Amino acid sequence: MQITLLGTGSPMPAPDRAGPSTLVTAGDENLLVDAGRGVLMRLAACGVGAPDLAAVLLTHLHSDHLTDLNDVITTRWVMTFEPTPLTIVGPPGTEVVVDAILRSLEPDVGYRIAHHDDLVEGPLIEVIEVADGEIELGTATQISCAPTDHRPVEPSIGFRIEHGDAVVVAAGDTVPCDGLDRLCAGADALVHTVIRKDIIATLPFQRIKDTLDYHSSPEEAAQTAHRAGVGTLVLTHYVPPIAPGTEDEWRALAGEHFSGEIALGDDLLVVPVGGGD
Numbered sequence: 001m002q003i004t005l006l007g008t009g010s011p012m013p014a015p016d017r018a019g020p021s022t023l024v025t026a027g028d029e030n031l032l033v034d035a036g037r038g039v040l041m042r043l044a045a046c047g048v049g050a051p052d053l054a055a056v057l058l059t060h061l062h063s064d065h066l067t068d069l070n071d072v073i074t075t076r077w078v079m080t081f082e083p084t085p086l087t088i089v090g091p092p093g094t095e096v097v098v099d100a101i102l103r104s105l106e107p108d109v110g111y112r113i114a115h116h117d118d119l120v121e122g123p124l125i126e127v128i129e130v131a132d133g134e135i136e137l138g139t140a141t142q143i144s145c146a147p148t149d150h151r152p153v154e155p156s157i158g159f160r161i162e163h164g165d166a167v168v169v170a171a172g173d174t175v176p177c178d179g180l181d182r183l184c185a186g187a188d189a190l191v192h193t194v195i196r197k198d199i200i201a202t203l204p205f206q207r208i209k210d211t212l213d214y215h216s217s218p219e220e221a222a223q224t225a226h227r228a229g230v231g232t233l234v235l236t237h238y239v240p241p242i243a244p245g246t247e248d249e250w251r252a253l254a255g256e257h258f259s260g261e262i263a264l265g266d267d268l269l270v271v272p273v274g275g276g277d
């Protein structure tokens, strides 16, 4: 398996960090976790197109994690020459959001169907809402989920993705919690979103400080990884964006609580997981 950090940014636009999204490659299956700003540009850099996605997995319905889902839907539809449903897995509420996106795309879908003789119907989407447990997708990769704690954003979920002997967990945005600990047990890699609470707490903006109570710091992500016996901790969703040359500072904060490998960096960072794939 392989993890590619497609977008390591956050709601704050940054010129070189796309919005939150991660590609998990399991054998020949491409699983997209979240679909933030610029996701298809970053996927293109990996040689992966919207038609190549086995499924889109949404951790929660915060806009920064799905702002380009409409682009994934449209591009999958237009670039696929045999109608192939796009499977979107997410927490309860996903269906309402996807329906609204499809409604917003109705004029475009109408134009394209009118113009192209071989396009006779709109995007085919299969939404699967999940809260806890195994997810049946018909993929070779086993996927399960558990509730995370990103309150007041509810519900939110993390995913455990298993292929052969390798296990990757995508936590999404969460504070440490039992559901995440359960997902992470013995995982080879944990992809965890983080914010630097030591920095954010000093800012004079209450709206930004409000984010402290529903995110994990690098230290908290490391504690989760340590508790669960994770092999590699992959940090992403850097708030604030990592200033050039300060990567080791972030790594050191996590390293106080976790002795395994710690990966962080720029968009398109690749982290191999397990052997064989």
Ligand SMILES: [Zn+2]
Pocket: 060, 062, 150, 153, 173
């Ligand atoms: Zn969030």
Ligand SMILES: [Zn+2]
Pocket: 010, 011, 020, 062, 064, 065, 173, 193, 237
């Ligand atoms: Zn977020």
